[in-house]
Amino acid sequence: MEIDNNYKRKYDEKWNFKDGSMKDLVHGLHPYPAMMMPLIARTMFNEYGKGENTVFLDPYVGSGTTLVEAQYYGAKKAFGIDLNPLAVLISRTKTEVINLEMVKAKIDEFDSYLAGNPVAVAPEFSIRNSWFSEKMINELAIIRNFFFNMEDNTVNDFFKTSFSEVVRSVSETRNGEFKLYRMSKKSLEKFNPDAIGMFREVIKRNFEILKSISYKRSTEIEIFNDNTMNIPKYDELVGGVDLIITSPPYGDSHTTVAYGQFSRLSNEWLGFAEAGSLDRRLLGGARVKDRVFDIQELDEAIEEIKERDKKFTRERWWEVTAFYNDYEESIKSVAITVKKGGHVVYVVGNRRVRNVELPMDVITYKMFEKLGFEHVVTHVRDILNKRMPSKASPSNEEGEGISTMMNEYIVVMKKK
Numbered sequence: 001m002e003i004d005n006n007y008k009r010k011y012d013e014k015w016n017f018k019d020g021s022m023k024d025l026v027h028g029l030h031p032y033p034a035m036m037m038p039l040i041a042r043t044m045f046n047e048y049g050k051g052e053n054t055v056f057l058d059p060y061v062g063s064g065t066t067l068v069e070a071q072y073y074g075a076k077k078a079f080g081i082d083l084n085p086l087a088v089l090i091s092r093t094k095t096e097v098i099n100l101e102m103v104k105a106k107i108d109e110f111d112s113y114l115a116g117n118p119v120a121v122a123p124e125f126s127i128r129n130s131w132f133s134e135k136m137i138n139e140l141a142i143i144r145n146f147f148f149n150m151e152d153n154t155v156n157d158f159f160k161t162s163f164s165e166v167v168r169s170v171s172e173t174r175n176g177e178f179k180l181y182r183m184s185k186k187s188l189e190k191f192n193p194d195a196i197g198m199f200r201e202v203i204k205r206n207f208e209i210l211k212s213i214s215y216k217r218s219t220e221i222e223i224f225n226d227n228t229m230n231i232p233k234y235d236e237l238v239g240g241v242d243l244i245i246t247s248p249p250y251g252d253s254h255t256t257v258a259y260g261q262f263s264r265l266s267n268e269w270l271g272f273a274e275a276g277s278l279d280r281r282l283l284g285g286a287r288v289k290d291r292v293f294d295i296q297e298l299d300e301a302i303e304e305i306k307e308r309d310k311k312f313t314r315e316r317w318w319e320v321t322a323f324y325n326d327y328e329e330s331i332k333s334v335a336i337t338v339k340k341g342g343h344v345v346y347v348v349g350n351r352r353v354r355n356v357e358l359p360m361d362v363i364t365y366k367m368f369e370k371l372g373f374e375h376v377v378t379h380v381r382d383i384l385n386k387r388m389p390s391k392a393s394p395s396n397e398e399g400e401g402i403s404t405m406m407n408e409y410i411v412v413m414k415k416k
């Protein structure tokens with residue numbers, strides 16, 4: 001595909017952060033799909049932040065990597081938005097000041113609680129018995145009962161986040177998958193998890209991580225469990241943001257990274273409403289009409305996919321159209337938050353559909369350009385430590401999946 005001549009991508013090995021850790025500070029608290037490399041955010045804060053006056057926003061906050069970095073940098077205020085309740089919970093746990101004395105006292109109570117042979121009722125949800133054995137349902141219910149609805153919200157958050165990690169590990173889903181794929185029969189025969197033992201380990205580990213925090217956390221943090229499209233309703237965000245650093249989804253949840261499915265079991269056990277419909281509500285989840293975007297690279301790619309669709313029974317062009325339709329709307333919401341002279345950093349990946357590349361970095365810069373931004377630079381990096389789904393394509397169609405996500409693009413824009 002021809003890409004606009006005026007647009008330059010810059011490759012420099014330093015952006016690979018070869019020796020950088022994904023688990024620095026509190027980043028290792030809970031796994032999350034497609035986490036941002038923390039050193040990207042750290043470098044960008046140093047480059048484009050306004051010191052202690054910085055007002056920051058991440059409109060797809062996920063597990064809160066950028067919010068932790070906003071605190072580490074010492075920003076004045078940092079906002080995060082995500083539709084996934086689990087993402088909001090993890091982000092909060094990583095950034096709020098948790099009453100660790102109370103956590104420690106509660107951890108110390110765990111064994112005496114168990115010694116009392118507690119009985120607990122598990123929450124009901126439609127897919128529960130398909131993914132957990134009776135033994136696990138019982139153990140999880142006992143653990144949940146130990147901490148659920150404690151008076152101190154920060155202590156609650158600590159235990160909920162730790163519990164969520166255990167829920168995922170003891171479910172009968174395959175390791176290393178974001179989607180809910182059943183374990184093979186052979187693996188299931190050998191699968192005999194110990195939820196209580198695992199919980200004991202995770203709470204100890206998470207306690208140590210939080211206890212080791214030594215950076216000053218003066219940044220005021222606010223996290224909304226909402227759709228990025230709803231940003232305009234937050235008065236304090238409109239025209240109030242100096243810097244945005246984010247990694248948006250790079251396609252609809254069903255055929256790329258299924259954030260909803262990844263989080264479904266945790267969200268259900270934690271009692272968050274509408275856990276089952278999350279993927280449909282994320283970017284690109286609902287079908288839209290055919291349309292043009294007036295972005296040559298995108299319109300041509302969609303036409304090419306349409307052409308290739310003719311050989312298949314399932315059409316894919318509309319998935320791409322639906323995603324970019326939402327993506328453009330969300331960029332409009334994001335753009336109105338930025339102050340004149342403020343910067344936007346989008347970390348994106350280019351996927352392929354029907355073996356046609358969708359240059360998301362170019363599309364991103366062009367969408368922002370239409371809204372009064374100028375392109376500053378696009379850094380290209382190799383993806384070394386980002387977890388990507390091995391079954392990104394549900395139908396195993398040609399040209400999709402892990403091998404196509406070789407580079408990541410850090411697109412920097414400035415509001416004129």
Ligand SMILES: C[S@@+](CC[C@H](N)C(=O)[O-])C[C@H]1O[C@@H](n2cnc3c(N)ncnc32)[C@H](O)[C@@H]1O
Nearest residue numbers: 035036060062063065082083084227228282283
């Ligand atoms: C690539 S992940 C962000 C990961 C994050 N940078 C981290 O390090 O954990 C993208 C996030 O976008 C969220 N998301 C997708 N569509 C959304 C929407 N319309 N509104 C709000 N959040 C959305 C997903 O729930 C997911 O958490």
